[in-house]
Amino acid sequence: MSAIVVLLGAGLFLALPFVLSVGAVVFLPIASALVLTVLLSPAADRMARWGLPNVFASLLALLMFFAVLLLALGLILQPAAVLLERLPQIIDRVGERFAEVRDRFGWMVQINDKLSEVMGRSAPEVVLATPSPLETLAFATPSVLLEVLLTFLLTFFMIEARVRMRRRLLFERASFGSSLKAVRVVREVQDRVAAYIATVGMINAGVGVITALGAWALGVEAPVMWGGLAALFNFLPYVGPLAMVVLLSLFGVGTAETIMLGLVPAAAYLVLHGIEANIVTPSILGARFTMSPVMILISLSYFSWIWGFVGALLSVPILLMLTAFFDQVGRPNLVGFIFGEPLFAEPASPLVEEDAGPPG
Secondary structure: OHHHHHHHHHHHHHHHHHHHHHOHHHHHHHHHHHHHHHHHHHHHHHHHHOOOOHHHHHHHHHHHHHHHHHHHHHHHHHHHHHHHHOHHHHHHHHHHHHHHHHHHOHHHHHHHHHHHHHHOOOOOOOOOOOOOHHHHHHHHHHHHHHHHHHHHHHHHHHHHOHHHHHHHHHHOOOOHHHHHHHHHHHHHHHHHHHHHHHHHHHHHHHHHHHHHHHHHHOOOOOHHHHHHHHHHHOOOOOHHHHHHHHHHHHHHHHHOOOHHHHOHHHHHHHHHHHHHHHHHHHHHHOHHHOOOHHHHHHHHHHHHHHHHHHHHHHHHHHHHHHHHHHHHHOOOOHHHHHOOOOOOOOOOOHHHHHHOOOOO
16 A cells, blocks of 8 residues: 555656646746745735734735846846847857867868768758747747736735734644644744745845956956846756856857857856855855755756746745755655555654663
8 A cells, every 4th residue: 555655646746747837827826926925924024013014014025026026137138138139140150169169170070971971861951940039929928927917916815814824723723732833834934935045045146246247347248137147047056057157158259259268257157156056055054954956956857847947946945845844744754654654753752762761
């Protein structure tokens, strides 16, 4: 029976992405609203303690987040729109740079052509007709606007209902111990996720400021945009900094006089990320927020597969919420469960350990 339950759980885990992906219009706003509620509830609680009514405190917390989001997008999108006009020229320049490198290694191309002739005729080239970026944006805009509107409405009502939910958790349980445990679980999840996102947000803002100053010092165009991208991509562990290095490399190679000069901004950002990821962030976050890199990558790939870029941004907060929940409830003993042990082992009582005498 244990093996059957584990197999059913694995099947559900594998089938869940298809359900969440097909119903992304419904499930993505709910997941986003849940994360935003956990993030913004402490701010609403603080404003409520200052004397504001619960409805106004909830609305003000949401409006403050919306203002910060619009400001960040404005700092990134406005310079990006200017650079987008020069994108064809940058792409042509990058192609010329790679053509120069290819000409230097022309002997390798000749060897490849000879091998192709020996092994037979090359496969025919297949060209797929894909919609233009403008057509894709036109089709996606109504759905995106609907999901954003639904997300903010759900977030407001969830934040506004937080007091009633805590009251039900506290007074509608069968025993006082279960009430305290339920409230403690909710409080731990909320505090841990809010503290993590706030701390990481300040660290990423510092990375963005340093990146913008470095880009300005190196003469890179639109330094504010690069700083905003660095701060945003730094919310995606491992994948975001790698994407930032690739973007800086392509832009630098496409605008600088030589390839080596074009790679200087990417190399400088790589040094900055190494210092931040290995020294600054671990020393500030500490062991309380330490998560397994394997679990982070699994969560990142899982939710980005389901919901794309937004899912990638939500992956770490969702993983942190699950980690905080299982830390309070008890981590499942999956390996022992296969062999007949309880799924959630009861912790040993410290009083029993103290009263127990020496063996014999």
